[in-house]
Every structure is written in structure tokens, then in C-alpha cells.
Amino acid sequence: MYSVAIVSPEKSLEPIEKVIQDKSFECHFYPYIYTHLSDIDKIYEDCRKKCDVIFFSGELGYHYILKKFPDIRIPCAFTAYEPIDVLSIFLQFQIEHKDIPLNRVFCDFLTETNHYMGVSKYIQEEERPYFYKDSQYDYKHITEYAKKLWDKGKIDMILSRSINNLKRLDELKIPYVAVFPNEEMIRNSIQHALDDLRLSTIVEEKTLSVLLRLPFSEEVDKDEKEFREAQVYQFLTAYRKAKHLHFSIEKGFNQFAVSAEISMDAEIFPILEEILNQCRKNLNFPFRLGMGLSTSMERSRYYAERALMESNHYSRNDAFFMEEEGKITGPLSQELRLVYNYKNEKALQFAKAQGIHESNILKLIGLYEQAPEKAFNAQSLAELLGITSRSASRILAKLLQLRLIREGVIEEKKNSGIEKKMRHGRPALHFHFVKENFEASFL
Numbered sequence: 001m002y003s004v005a006i007v008s009p010e011k012s013l014e015p016i017e018k019v020i021q022d023k024s025f026e027c028h029f030y031p032y033i034y035t036h037l038s039d040i041d042k043i044y045e046d047c048r049k050k051c052d053v054i055f056f057s058g059e060l061g062y063h064y065i066l067k068k069f070p071d072i073r074i075p076c077a078f079t080a081y082e083p084i085d086v087l088s089i090f091l092q093f094q095i096e097h098k099d100i101p102l103n104r105v106f107c108d109f110l111t112e113t114n115h116y117m118g119v120s121k122y123i124q125e126e127e128r129p130y131f132y133k134d135s136q137y138d139y140k141h142i143t144e145y146a147k148k149l150w151d152k153g154k155i156d157m158i159l160s161r162s163i164n165n166l167k168r169l170d171e172l173k174i175p176y177v178a179v180f181p182n183e184e185m186i187r188n189s190i191q192h193a194l195d196d197l198r199l200s201t202i203v204e205e206k207t208l209s210v211l212l213r214l215p216f217s218e219e220v221d222k223d224e225k226e227f228r229e230a231q232v233y234q235f236l237t238a239y240r241k242a243k244h245l246h247f248s249i250e251k252g253f254n255q256f257a258v259s260a261e262i263s264m265d266a267e268i269f270p271i272l273e274e275i276l277n278q279c280r281k282n283l284n285f286p287f288r289l290g291m292g293l294s295t296s297m298e299r300s301r302y303y304a305e306r307a308l309m310e311s312n313h314y315s316r317n318d319a320f321f322m323e324e325e326g327k328i329t330g331p332l333s334q335e336l337r338l339v340y341n342y343k344n345e346k347a348l349q350f351a352k353a354q355g356i357h358e359s360n361i362l363k364l365i366g367l368y369e370q371a372p373e374k375a376f377n378a379q380s381l382a383e384l385l386g387i388t389s390r391s392a393s394r395i396l397a398k399l400l401q402l403r404l405i406r407e408g409v410i411e412e413k414k415n416s417g418i419e420k421k422m423r424h425g426r427p428a429l430h431f432h433f434v435k436e437n438f439e440a441s442f443l
Contacts, residue, residue: 002027002197004190005047007034008057009163012180016057016079019186025194027052035164037064037138048074053197055079055190057181058161063113063137075200077193079181081109086117089179090129093159097177100156105129106149108142109161109179130155139165143172150174204264207297209304210275213255213288213312225254228285232256235282257304259297268293268323269332276319276332288312289319289332313359314386328362334384336374338366347442354398360385364399365442368433375408375430396431404438405431 247260290308303322310320320330326343340362382392
């Protein structure tokens, strides 16, 4: 429920208090009264930590606070006139004061800031009332502007919304008509301010779906299965409570489905990495993670299922992620995070023709796209693809035969990363992509 500060001169507060008694606003109101505009300084200090919006009875307080606190982050609003309201005021004035033409009246609430409420569209220049055209909008300057017009004999009366300034007009003996917003105007202005606040706080969200699968082998008996499932559920609920998060937990056959709403602007990979790291830290048995993200719950779940298939193929305690149709990212534990696409028809046809699992070919293409100059060998490739070194060697042999990669050697002292695992002092066999051939075959 929102909290709204109502800031107003005492005379303007009564109609506002009548309006805010309406429970349909569904918010808390905190009324404040100011006599001088400088009183708003203390009012702001008091309400800024407990209110979501500051609502002023008129424009003077509104412009004062924006000028005094230009970096203010709390939304501010005021009871705003519409052109029809202003024309209605003029009509009523003419009915009640038939002897005073509008061009002999000064309106202190029509300013350059509010574009004079579009009065120029409806009233010809020679028949219009005088508007306030000074850039400094406060009681002092409004009064000085009115006095100049009065002293020069240009006006016979003032239409004033500056309630706290009426005493000064009495002292100057300048006739005036005080203009008070009616309850309907106040209600509409408050509702508009609340609608704007609600709209500004609506954050576009996506649904993150996480599927955590427990790959039970035949050696795992029923009791152990139940124990592991209980451990997963306890871990998820404890993590949710400790981190003050909001996500649903759904238990299925050998797996758990977790879903949560996250902001469109949120950095997704730190979130995914945190999930994977927590699973590795708290689950001392095999698991697989598939994660999907979409504006649709159904689509995010579908993406998570596709990503889980990749995780199952990788056969390690790791995670894969899918955010758009066909595009997979993972394994997420790797420093070089691969991005590959199942919509690559060339790669899928090649994999089928050569008898290589399509996931392995697509990952190799992802490796090329991210690091085309990178050297690799059977051991490093096996780690990246989640396969044995023997299977990696077979894939390398086929790619070498088709001239999609080429051999090379590198001395131990020049090596870095995985190549350092080679025996000290011996030349290490490694491979590089053949750019022209590789791109022609797959890209």
C-alpha cells in the first residue's frame, strides 16, 4: 500500500481531507500544512523516508520543492486544472461579475509552466486575462507582478489560487476572487498521481524456470533416492528463506521445477552462476541443471527442458541455459562459456553424416565463434564437451581428415591453461581451426 504526503495551506486542506476519506484510493495519507513555502523544507525531511509520493494542493508548493531539491527522487504531483476547468472558472466569473471583462483580470495560476492551460486556443488575445509571465514562481513575485498591473490601472480584479497570499492582497486592497479546486478535480489529480506511481513501479519481468534432475543409477536404492530428494527440497526451501527470495518449488519424477519472476533489466548470468554454485556446495550427489528464461511461463519451462537435455548429455554436475529458440549456453561452470544454436542446419546434417553427436559439433562451432585462434587437444576438448578423451580423439581425427582443423606443436614453457597439463619438456600435440574450411562447412 502506497503512502502519500498531502502538502497544502490550511485553507486548501479541508476539501482534500474530504476526498481522501474515500477508501478506494487504497493508500495511506499524511496531511501537512505550510504557511510559508520555506516550511516545505521541514515537511520534506519528515515525509521523504515514509512516503511514496508528495501531493501538493497547488503548483506553488510543487515548483518550490522541485527547485529546492532538484535531485528529489520521490514523485511529486499537484491538483491540476484542465482547460475545461479554467474555461468554467472564466464563465462563472463573467456570470457573477458582468461589469468586469476578462481582459481586466489577472490570473495568477496561468503561467508559462502550464502553458497558460491552452487558453489562447479558446479566447482571442484582446479578450484574454493577464497571465503570470515571471520566471520566479513564488508568493513574493506573484504579488509584485499583480501590484504592478494594479498600479498601472490595467486590472480591476485578480483570480487567485495562491491561498496563502490572500492576506497580502487584502493589505494592498486589490480585489480578488479566490479560486478553489473542487472535489472532483482533487480526486482526479490524486488518482492520476497514484496511477503514474503504479505505472512507474511496474517492472517488466521474465520467468526463470530451473529444472534440477537427479540422475539415479541402478545402484541407488529406494531409501537413498528418497533421502536425496528430501535433501534437495530442504536445500531449496532453506535457500529461499535465507535469501528472502520468492520462487515456487514443484516436485516431479526424479526432478524439481523452480520458477521465479525476475526483472527484464537483471543480469541473468550472475543469477545462474549463483544457482549452480549453491547446488554444488549443498548437494553431495549427482545432479543436472537446465535453465530457461522467457516472458512466458510455458516457454521458459520448455527452454529449461531443452537445456536439461544438454545437461544430461554433458553428464556432470553442471548447468545449461536457453533464452531463445534453439540457442544454448553452457556448460556454465566453464571459464569459456559456449553459445551454440540448434537451428544450424549445416551442423546438424554434418553431425548425422559423420556419426557425431550433434551437441558436440554445435559446441565446437560455439568454441570457434568465441575463440577462433584457440589451441585445443583431446583432453581439453573432452572436458569442454563432457565426453571421454578417446571419444574426443575420434572427433578430432575426423575433423583433421576433412581439413577442418590442423595439427600444431607447442613447447611446454609457452603453454597456458589446459596445455600445461602435458608432460614437462615434451612438445604437446594440439589443434587449430582451419578458418576458411570451418566457416564454409558450418557458418
